[in-house]
Amino acid sequence: MPFSDRSEAGRQLAKALARYKTDKPVVLALPRGGVPVAAEIASALDAPLDLVLVRKIGTPYQPELAAGAVVDGATPTVVRNESIIRLAGISEADFAAIRDRELAEIERRRKLYLGDRPRSQMKDRTVIVVDDGVATGATTRAALRAIRARKPRRLILAVPVAPTSTLAELKGEADDIVCLEDHEDFGAIGLFYADFTQVADATVTALLAQHPVKRDPSATTQA
The missing domain is CATH 3.30.1310 (Ybab; Chain: A;)
Incomplete structure (x- = not known):
C-alpha cells in the first residue's frame, strides 16, 4: 500500500508542495479525513490550518x-x-x-470544530485544499468552487490518491493539482492505506489547536 496512514501521506504531500512555502499559503482541510493529512502540510509549510466544511x-x-x-x-x-x-x-x-x-x-x-476560532482570509492568498483522497470528485469540486468564489490568488488541490479520470475532470477547478498516486482502476480510497481508521472529532479539534489562525481585527469573517 502506498501510505501507512493519513499522517504519512501528508508528509509525502508536503514534500511535493514545498515550492509553495514562500507564498505563505493557507491550508484548508476537508474534515474529517483530510485533517491529519493537512496538518502535516501546514507544519511543513509553516501555514495556518483551517477547514472547508463540505458534505x-x-x-x-x-x-x-x-x-x-x-x-x-x-x-x-x-x-x-x-x-x-x-x-x-x-x-x-x-x-x-x-x-x-x-x-x-x-x-x-x-x-x-471551530467555535469562535478566527477564520483564514483567502482573498489574494495561495490556498491549498487538502483531503485524504478523491473518489467521484463531487465533494472536492464543490469545495474548490466555494473557495474560488473567495478570490484566492492561486488555488491548489493536494491529495495523496485519486482516480485518473476524476483528476482529469477536476483539472479546470484548480490552478494546480498535486496528487501522489492516480490509478485508472481505483476502487476505494481506503484501499491505498494500511490504516484508514475513521478520524475522531477529538482528533480534528486537537490538530486545529496545534495550528492556530491569527485573528485579523480588520478582516471580515469567512465561513
Whole structure:
C-alpha cells in the first residue's frame, strides 16, 4: 500500500508542495479525513490550518453514491451530479431534503470544530485544499468552487490518491493539482492505506489547536 496512514501521506504531500512555502499559503482541510493529512502540510509549510466544511449529498438508498455536494457559506455552494440524480430517480424534494440534512451536519461540525476560532482570509492568498483522497470528485469540486468564489490568488488541490479520470475532470477547478498516486482502476480510497481508521472529532479539534489562525481585527469573517 502506498501510505501507512493519513499522517504519512501528508508528509509525502508536503514534500511535493514545498515550492509553495514562500507564498505563505493557507491550508484548508476537508474534515474529517483530510485533517491529519493537512496538518502535516501546514507544519511543513509553516501555514495556518483551517477547514472547508463540505458534505456529500448521497442518494437515498446508496448514501456513498454522490448525487452532489454542498459547502458551507453565507450562500451555500451546491454542486449537482445530474447523471446520478437521473439514474437514481431522485426528485427535487428528495434532493433538497438530503441537502438540508447535510447543511445541518455542517453547522454541527462548525460549532464543534471551530467555535469562535478566527477564520483564514483567502482573498489574494495561495490556498491549498487538502483531503485524504478523491473518489467521484463531487465533494472536492464543490469545495474548490466555494473557495474560488473567495478570490484566492492561486488555488491548489493536494491529495495523496485519486482516480485518473476524476483528476482529469477536476483539472479546470484548480490552478494546480498535486496528487501522489492516480490509478485508472481505483476502487476505494481506503484501499491505498494500511490504516484508514475513521478520524475522531477529538482528533480534528486537537490538530486545529496545534495550528492556530491569527485573528485579523480588520478582516471580515469567512465561513
